[in-house]
Amino acid sequence: MIQFEEVSKRYGKSFYALKDVSFHISEKEFVLVTGSSGSGKTTILKLLIAEEKPTKGKVSFYGLNVHNLRHSDLPRYRQKLGVVFQDYRLIPDKTVKENISFVMEMLGAKDSDIRESVRNVLNIVRLRGKEKRYPHQLSGGEQQRLAIARAIVNEPDIILVDEPTASLDKENSKLVLDILKKIHELGTTVILFTHKQLKVSHAHTLTLQDGKLMHDSYTKEH
Amino acid sequence: MSLFRDLKRIYRDGWKLVWRNPFVSLASIIIITLSLFLISFTLVFYGVLDNSLAKIEQRVDVKFYLLPDTPKPELEKFVSQIKTFKGIDKVRIITKEEALTNFLKRYEKDQLIRRSIDELGENPLGPSVSVRAKDPHIYGKIVEEVNKRIVPDFPYLDHVNYRDNSYIIERLNLFSSVARKISYALIAFFSALAVFIVLIFMGLVIYSAKTEIWVKRLIGAENRYISGPFAVAGIIYGFFSAFIVVATVVPVSSWVGKLTQSFFGDMNPAVYVHNNLIPLTVFTFSTGMMLGYLASMFVVRRYLKK
Numbered sequence: 001m002i003q004f005e006e007v008s009k010r011y012g013k014s015f016y017a018l019k020d021v022s023f024h025i026s027e028k029e030f031v032l033v034t035g036s037s038g039s040g041k042t043t044i045l046k047l048l049i050a051e052e053k054p055t056k057g058k059v060s061f062y063g064l065n066v067h068n069l070r071h072s073d074l075p076r077y078r079q080k081l082g083v084v085f086q087d088y089r090l091i092p093d094k095t096v097k098e099n100i101s102f103v104m105e106m107l108g109a110k111d112s113d114i115r116e117s118v119r120n121v122l123n124i125v126r127l128r129g130k131e132k133r134y135p136h137q138l139s140g141g142e143q144q145r146l147a148i149a150r151a152i153v154n155e156p157d158i159i160l161v162d163e164p165t166a167s168l169d170k171e172n173s174k175l176v177l178d179i180l181k182k183i184h185e186l187g188t189t190v191i192l193f194t195h196k197q198l199k200v201s202h203a204h205t206l207t208l209q210d211g212k213l214m215h216d217s218y219t220k221e222h
Numbered sequence: 223m224s225l226f227r228d229l230k231r232i233y234r235d236g237w238k239l240v241w242r243n244p245f246v247s248l249a250s251i252i253i254i255t256l257s258l259f260l261i262s263f264t265l266v267f268y269g270v271l272d273n274s275l276a277k278i279e280q281r282v283d284v285k286f287y288l289l290p291d292t293p294k295p296e297l298e299k300f301v302s303q304i305k306t307f308k309g310i311d312k313v314r315i316i317t318k319e320e321a322l323t324n325f326l327k328r329y330e331k332d333q334l335i336r337r338s339i340d341e342l343g344e345n346p347l348g349p350s351v352s353v354r355a356k357d358p359h360i361y362g363k364i365v366e367e368v369n370k371r372i373v374p375d376f377p378y379l380d381h382v383n384y385r386d387n388s389y390i391i392e393r394l395n396l397f398s399s400v401a402r403k404i405s406y407a408l409i410a411f412f413s414a415l416a417v418f419i420v421l422i423f424m425g426l427v428i429y430s431a432k433t434e435i436w437v438k439r440l441i442g443a444e445n446r447y448i449s450g451p452f453a454v455a456g457i458i459y460g461f462f463s464a465f466i467v468v469a470t471v472v473p474v475s476s477w478v479g480k481l482t483q484s485f486f487g488d489m490n491p492a493v494y495v496h497n498n499l500i501p502l503t504v505f506t507f508s509t510g511m512m513l514g515y516l517a518s519m520f521v522v523r524r525y526l527k528k
């Protein structure tokens with residue numbers, strides 16, 4: 001499904017955030033990309049959603065080179081990805097409900113479909129009853145879950161979550177992780193980028209260090 | 223059907239942008255209101271100036287004084303010949319009798335003049351023909367034409383007052399072209415200033431909505447969904463601003479106009495506003511809404527390009 005082939009990303013003249021990284025992710029996997037701060041996790045995410053271009057190498061989605069997509073085809077590609085950012089990027093002047101529903105509105109969904117989907121995802125992320133609140137009226141964990149709800153409401157093929165538990169306490173971390181596992185069980189590919197060691201059984205783990213891929217649990221070569 | 227639904231959502235989101243950012247909205251409306259005041263004031267200034275100039279221009283004419291014994295048919299022939307010239311607005315005959323009445327009226331208190339007219343026993347004044355041109359620049363040409371085409375077969379022309387008037391006419395021509403140029407420049411300058419202020423300000427407004435634009439782009443929204451609500455919000459800001467401008471300027475100036483009419487006369491800006499209420503209102507609303515729309519579109523476009 002996703003293929004990185006000797007991908008490097010250089011910032012400035014000589015700093016490599018990623019160096020010759022190769023890996024393969026199949027459909028319906030649960031992937032953990034781990035590594036300490038600054039190891040290049042968010043860089044991988046940005047390359048995947050084509051927000052940044054690789055300096056070298058190829059990133060492909062079902063065999064399609066993501067960075068050769070025409071500008072006009074980019075939206076359609078991105079709609080297949082649900083992204084949760086490290087800083088959530090919720091829209092401050094939209095309510096919980098609107099932060100989710102506008103994503104479907106953008107794609108021209110019918111009001112009745114939107115209502116139903118919003119109710120469903122709110123159930124999944126356990127935010128029922130808080131529809132009318134604004135993001136600043138939510139706790140950190142709730143904001144995180146709202147960001148997840150927004151990412152999954154369009155039923156993307158993959159959901160990418162950057163630091164899902166970084167700023168959460170144990171309890172909330174577990175809740176968020178359980179929600180993500182649930183989403184995975186419902187048939188979505190899940191990729192988590194985290195500097196913490198998370199306990200997920202049967203996960204595909206990629207370990208980064210200083211921009212290099214140190215370990216890939218599915219290939220024992222490293 | 224789905225286009226209608228999209229428009230409805232865009233419209234709704236535009237209003238939400240306005241209501242949910244009350245301080246930003248209030249500030250935007252104030253800024254646009256000030257800009258509209260600038261534009262409207264220069265426009266009224268121009269309108270008053272133009273009106274007054276037109277009125278003054280209308281008062282200028284050239285008079286052909288004929289001899290007292292000019293026969294009536296000759297007089298009428300003279301008039302009809304002048305009417306065939308290009309650019310003539312009005313031709314008016316002042317008969318011998320009218321001339322005398324006017325003359326006596328002017329020297330009502332001057333016993334000496336009255337007595338000498340009485341002693342003469344007959345009207346010593348001749349008729350005259352006042353010619354008004356559509357364009358004050360052509361008086362010189364009219365006089366020239368009369369001398370060339372009519373005078374050779376018309377022995378009754380006594381004198382023309384063009385020489386007396388020509389100085390005023392020249393001055394007026396010069397003044398009005400300079401005054402018009404200045405007011406064009408003022409309109410252009412203040413409009414540009416207004417647009418500039420609004421642009422900078424809307425830049426700040428939309429900067430605060432950066433996340434929203436960014437997220438919408440990321441999830442692959444089409445541009446109209448991204449910029450649409452901002453366009454609507456811009457138009458709403460413009461509408462309210464125009465409302466404020468019209469709601470203050472129009473009644474206040476109408477009222478002031480009535481109070482000061484006798485003082486200002488034709489040059490009264492308030493009377494001008496009063497007389498041009500509807501076009502000014504329409505102009506203010508359309509300019510305000512256009513200004514808000516263009517400013518927000520211009521700014522959003524910068525974020526869409528990246």
Ligand SMILES: Nc1ncnc2c1ncn2[C@@H]1O[C@H](COP(=O)(O)OP(=O)(O)OP(=O)(O)O)[C@@H](O)[C@H]1O
Pocket residue numbers: 011012016017035036037038039040041042043044086195
């Ligand atoms: N736009 C940029 N310009 C220059 N350097 C950058 C840029 N973005 C990231 N970097 C650098 O690239 C390296 C990898 O960054 P990245 O954001 O991928 O790290 P990360 O693994 O996500 O870290 P964290 O766990 O702190 O989020 C860092 O050293 C960072 O300083």
Ligand SMILES: [Mg+2]
Pocket residue numbers: 041042043086162
């Ligand atoms: Mg990161």
